[in-house]
Amino acid sequence: MAKRSLLQNSILTFKGMAMGAADVVPGVSGGTIAFISGIYEELINSINKINLGALKVWRKEGFKAFWDHTNGTFFVFLFAGIGISIVTLAKLVTGLLKSHPVLLWSFFFGLIIASVWIISKSVTKWSFGSVASLVLGAGVAYYITTIQSVANVDAHWFVLLSGALAICAMILPGISGAFILLLLGSYDTVLSAITERDLVVIAIFAAGCVIGLLSFARVLKFLFSKFKNITVALLTGFMIGSLNKVWPWKKTLDYRSNSHGEEVPFLQENVLPGDFSGDDQLWFAVGCAVVGFLVIFILERFAPKRSSIQ
Numbered sequence: 001m002a003k004r005s006l007l008q009n010s011i012l013t014f015k016g017m018a019m020g021a022a023d024v025v026p027g028v029s030g031g032t033i034a035f036i037s038g039i040y041e042e043l044i045n046s047i048n049k050i051n052l053g054a055l056k057v058w059r060k061e062g063f064k065a066f067w068d069h070t071n072g073t074f075f076v077f078l079f080a081g082i083g084i085s086i087v088t089l090a091k092l093v094t095g096l097l098k099s100h101p102v103l104l105w106s107f108f109f110g111l112i113i114a115s116v117w118i119i120s121k122s123v124t125k126w127s128f129g130s131v132a133s134l135v136l137g138a139g140v141a142y143y144i145t146t147i148q149s150v151a152n153v154d155a156h157w158f159v160l161l162s163g164a165l166a167i168c169a170m171i172l173p174g175i176s177g178a179f180i181l182l183l184l185g186s187y188d189t190v191l192s193a194i195t196e197r198d199l200v201v202i203a204i205f206a207a208g209c210v211i212g213l214l215s216f217a218r219v220l221k222f223l224f225s226k227f228k229n230i231t232v233a234l235l236t237g238f239m240i241g242s243l244n245k246v247w248p249w250k251k252t253l254d255y256r257s258n259s260h261g262e263e264v265p266f267l268q269e270n271v272l273p274g275d276f277s278g279d280d281q282l283w284f285a286v287g288c289a290v291v292g293f294l295v296i297f298i299l300e301r302f303a304p305k306r307s308s309i310q
């Protein structure tokens with residue numbers, strides 16, 4: 001792996017910040033950002049190098065060889081961006097979801113539409129298997145967006161399990177890790193721990209993420225190595241199905257109380273702009289969607305040339 005310049009590492013941190021911001025929002029996947037920004041395969045490949053073999057390299061050749069083997073600098077700049085974004089934007093993003101939900105969801109809707117188009121071009125040959133995979137992915141993701149969340153569970157073992165499951169979703173384009181947390185009932189617990197600096201809950205959740213990440217990344221590596229077109233088509237389908245969740249105009253049918261005792265939307269259905277009370281925001285929403293669409297091409301422009309997972 002060629003070394004990045006300081007500018008390229010700074011751009012990598014920015015991509016990490018974009019991933020972190022996306023992961024905070026239920027319905028948007030940080031994996032989508034990684035994929036369209038050209039770092040997805042490098043991320044999966046680098047994660048898979050963290051194993052017993054890496055420890056042997058450290059023991060025999062020293063820490064520098066271990067660092068180079070595991071692409072350590074890549075992780076430092078990427079996860080620094082993710083961490084900065086989650087810590088600094090958690091309150092901002094959740095605040096925007098309350099104050100300007102239509103505009104924020106419109107931005108992500110445009111982002112995902114552009115992502116579907118760009119990522120689908122990565123399929124070098126559309127066969128029956130690829131098309132079937134696309135339809136399956138769209139169906140599964142759509143179904144997930146229709147499931148209602150369960151009651152909140154604060155037990156540490158459940159937080160650990162939630163971290164393992166959520167991180168698997170976070171690295172899948174189109175499947176939102178935050179939404180999985182919402183379905184499990186752990187979203188408020190984890191977000192509150194981050195905003196209130198509850199280090200115990202954060203550490204337990206992080207441990208679950210590490211467990212899930214190291215195990216699931218190996219599955220993704222195998223799929224990319226053996227069935228790349230089918231896998232990319234499946235991930236594209238995931239993103240298409242997830243559009244149901246990020247549709248900007250929603251009518252709230254029921255509410256629930258979060259961990260702070262606040263009433264938040266629980267059961268919602270998608271409606272047309274004309275049936276929504278805030279339809280005066282239509283053109284602003286369209287503008288936000290266009291901005292989201294264009295952001296993808298800016299990220300694509302700075303993306304390094306994609307290479308296959310080895």
